[in-house]
Amino acid sequence: MAGSGGAHLRPNEAASVLRVEDLRVEFPARDGRVVQAVSGLSFDLLPGETVGLVGESGCGKSSAARAVMQLPRPSGGSVILGDVDLTQLDGERLRRVRSRMQLIFQDPISSLNPRRRVSEIVAEPLEIWGTGNAASRREQVEEVLEAVGLDPAIAGPKRPHEFSGGQCQRISIARAVVGEPTVLICDEPVSALDVSVQAQILNLLEDMKARFGLSMIFIAHDLAVVRSVSDRVAVMYLGKLCEVGAPERIYARPAHPYTDALLRAVPIPDPAVRPHREPLAGDVPSPLDPPSGCRFRTRCPRAAPRCASEEPQVREVEAGQFVACHYPLVGAQATAA
Amino acid sequence: MLLTVSRLSTTFDSAAGRVRAVDDVSFTVGAGRAVGVVGESGSGKTVLSRSIMNLLPRRGVERSGEVRFDGRDLTTLSTKEMTSVWGRRMSMVFQDPMTSLNPVVRVGRQITESLVHHLGMSKTDARDEAIRLLEAVRIPEPERRFREYPHQLSGGMRQRVTIAIAIACSPDLLFADEPTTALDVTVQAQILDVLSDLRTDREMALVLVTHDLGVVAGRTDEIAVMYAGEIVEMAPTAVLFAEMRMPYSEALLRSVPRLDDQPHRRRATIPGRPPNLAAPTPGCRFAPRCAYVAERCLSERPRLEESGIPGHRFACFFPVGSTDGQSNLARNVKAEWAPALEIITHRRETRRSEPAGTPVQVSAAHDRDPVASPSTDSRKASA
Helix, strand or coil, X not given: CCEECCCCCCCHHHCCCEEEEEEEEEEECHHHCEEEEEEEEEEEECCCCEEEEECCCCCCHHHHHHHHCXXXXXXXXXXXXXXEEHHHCCHHHHHHHHCCEEEEXXXXXXXXXXXCCHHHHHHHHHHHHCCCCHHHHHHHHHHHHHHCCXXXXXXXXXXXXXXXHHHHHHHHHHHHHCCCCCEXXXXXXXXXXXXXXXXXXXXXXXXXXXXXXXXXEEEECCHHHHHCCCCEEEEEECCEEEEEECHHHHHHCCCCHHHHHHHHHCCCCCCCCCCCCXXXXXXXXXXXXXXXXXXXXXXXXXXXXXXXXXXXECEEEECCEEECCCCCCCCCCCCCC | CCEEXXXXXXXXXXXXXXXXXXXXXXXXXXXXXXXXXXXCCCCCHHHHHHHHCCCCCCCCEEEEEEEEECCEEHHHCCXXXXXXXXXXXXXXXXXXXXHHCCCCCCHHHHHHHHHXXXXXXXXXXXXXXXXXXXXXXXXXXXXXXXXXXXXXXXXXXXXXXXXXXXXXXXXXXXXXXCCCCCCCHHHHHHHHHHHHHHHHHHCCXXXXXXXXXXXXXXXXXXXXXXXXXXXXXXXXXXXXXXXXXXXXXXXXXXXXXXXXXXXXXXXXXXXXXXXXXXXXXXXXXXXXXXXXXXXHHHHCCCCCEECCCCCCEECCCCCCCCHHHHXXXXXXXXXCCHHXXXXXXXXXXXXXXXCCCCCCCCCHHHHCCCCCCCCXXXXXXXX
16 A cells, blocks of 8 residues: 555545645655655545544654645645645735634644633634624634533633543634634544543534534544544555545455554454454554555565555545555455465 | 452542542452453542552542452552562553653663562573563564663554563563553554463463453453442453443443444433542432433442342442333433433434334433533534
């Protein structure tokens, strides 16, 4: 897996909200070396859709999300929001467009300013944009706090430390949606939370999506978490795309060996199901010096010489299921390896 | 029995008052067995393991009950006496490997330290043993890693190092407190495999503390479910999953995300939050969040009692699957009690093929937090 290409992008007629093509994010390292965090990633997001972006730590999923926001600007590729390419905009114009995208982070407590009151935190986006007047802003903040399940009269005057992790994540969500963005990017929004609270936050995100007509990018390391919220799941490895498809399809019949390994790693709450042994050995290689050809080959049970010499391109193996692998588990060549 | 905990309670003095973090907990761990302790944040599972290991702060804490480990009552031992128990007999792995490792000491020395100190090994013997330990926790290139500092390792690798340190003196009992919570699922699977193998190879008992029933399902012999400082259900693992009686255990299981979840289905949640332990109520502590709740639950506290199946105990007046429980649930649904609505809808959705029973109007009210305003707001959210 771990290849390039854009075969999985929907035709332009589909009027995608966000279209990311050949995105590259590189960071300078010591001795003139380069960290290749994201290398040629493409994906698109349709109105009202949620795309789940899944991969292990260091696969570049957060870097990709930040590059979409132009935080910092990507090293290459295009990020088209509606009909404007964000990578081509200068500072002020970018600032204006950027309010249409919002980000929610993994650690809900450190992403809120501890010195400010909840009502101030949530009002800030409105103040920056000078939306309405003080009274209408207050009303809007109250409305959005209620929408995320917090009582504005009780929660508003408090500061973040007075809330639990799940409640802080609700506050972050309120802050993100108050300016009515079109795209909401959630970077591991539930991985720091208890399973019982995770479920509450996932439900809330679905509610917010319906209420504000959001399109969402949902980043996670766990395929089970994105299952119920995503319309499309994209699996990433070491800065590249492995597999894209509807969750029903790729969970039932994963084509990429990496997707398969990620699925096997999910703990099943049923003692009758024996856990798979070592679904994936070793760690992710360094993005300073990624393997040649397919970047997953060093950990892949199906790797062959071709995987080292030739980078797989994203292609459709079954209707609506796209994979970047020379020897996929599904499709005509499934038995080749 | 290797470890017998009897009526253990731990109370803290906090600004909000006295907090009973562990409340009358009793259980046993047999030699070489794996026991899972499951509960949400604040359920007292970490304080429980620290109370057993004598790792509580000296001031402002009161502990009662007995912790009998291999015949000795640990609660009577001084810190000096405990040093012969810590590391050698029982040991602990924590959630965050970066904060439990010393950042300015090489990995190797952090392992050999206890070998030299506890077992009196020579430096060279300790080095060889440390490399064997790094191999045992499946760290590739152990000789190289031996010389590195913690920051040069990945999160999963660091956690393996802390496990190597914990097992260095071959303890009889290892507490692993959320050992995989900060890690990727793939690394989580590797770490859990390492722990399972070590347990088998070294005949070491393991207490695995976690908030995720999925983690303990395939890897423990017994599970204790904790809520608000108490054990509310305890059973052999297979029995717990097959015969779950306590509504809290059921709710916890339902909230685990699964690979076969339906797209865009509302997730089952546990409404509200754990109770304030500084202001305990007379009734069952789970009652305010329970779908099976009745009057009696609010005034009287259920005790942990035998279910009839060997080793299975639970604390509930109206358990899941009982006639009384079902009629409570039906009544609560009628009264639009949010947790009850949730359980009913969830069941209906999971059995889609079956014809639907009585129609129930579902609001999003069950998603509210306790600081939330009365029900109007969440209706708006779902509108």
